[in-house]
Amino acid sequence: VDLVLNGIRLALSRPVLIGVAQVPVPEGPPVAAFAILDGGDRKAELTALVTRLEDMVGKSKIADKEIGSLRMRALQEDDGVPLCWGWSGTSFVIAVNDAQGAAVKWLSKPRSATPRYLGKVPGASDVLVAYADTQKIRQVISSFIRQEDGESASNVFTAVLQKLGLNDTRTFSARVDFAQSEIVVHAVL
Numbered sequence: 762v763d764l765v766l767n768g769i770r771l772a773l774s775r776p777v778l779i780g781v782a783q784v785p786v787p788e789g790p791p792v793a794a795f796a797i798l799d800g801g802d803r804k805a806e807l808t809a810l811v812t813r814l815e816d817m818v819g820k821s822k823i824a825d826k827e828i829g830s831l832r833m834r835a836l837q838e839d840d841g842v843p844l845c846w847g848w849s850g851t852s853f854v855i856a857v858n859d860a861q862g863a864a865v866k867w868l869s870k871p872r873s874a875t876p877r878y879l880g881k882v883p884g885a886s887d888v889l890v891a892y893a894d895t896q897k898i899r900q901v902i903s904s905f906i907r908q909e910d911g912e913s914a915s916n917v918f919t920a921v922l923q924k925l926g927l928n929d930t931r932t933f934s935a936r937v938d939f940a941q942s943e944i945v946v947h948a949v950l
Contacts, residue, residue, distance in 0.1 A: 772798055775798055782795070789858070793858045793861070797854050829865030833865075842857060842858050844857050889936070899927075902918065934948065
């Protein structure tokens with residue numbers, strides 16, 4: 762327990778990107794989740810932590826796997842939902858249901874310092890940045906509900922969103938920072 766708590770504290774002391782992407786999958790939700798942690802000058806500590814966690818799981822239950830351009834580690838048995846992790850330079854990547862490597866592809870794409878969609882939201886010293894393509898999220902969820910439970914269940918989902926006033930939103934962008942002892946949130950819906 763202490764190992765996990767210390768690992769969480771260490772991870773939270775570093776910049777991290779958490780993402781969700783639509784991916785093609787043979788079964789289940791067509792969604793992958795990933796986290797990319799900038800290890801920076803604490804990479805050695807994080808590597809030692811990951812090694813201890815792998816030792817706890819058992820090396821015989823873990824395999825090397827090529828995902829995109831990276832050599833990652835993965836559980837031998839994933840029950841249909843792959844979990845993989847590994848390093849790209851000083852960035853630690855962990856991904857769930859991402860056999861296609863959406864997180865790895867994101868790491869390899871060139872991008873500007875501030876994404877275009879955050880340019881509309883004021884912010885200075887970001888503690889948290891959030892962006893969601895809510896229109897796409899609704900489409901993916903609705904499609905999955907339709908596939909699993911039928912058209913009427915999908916229509917109920919759409920009706921609930923409409924009643925909540927969320928059916929016409931396209932994106933959500935937010936930046937959170939500190940102003941002395943106050944937390945400041947700027948958001949655009």
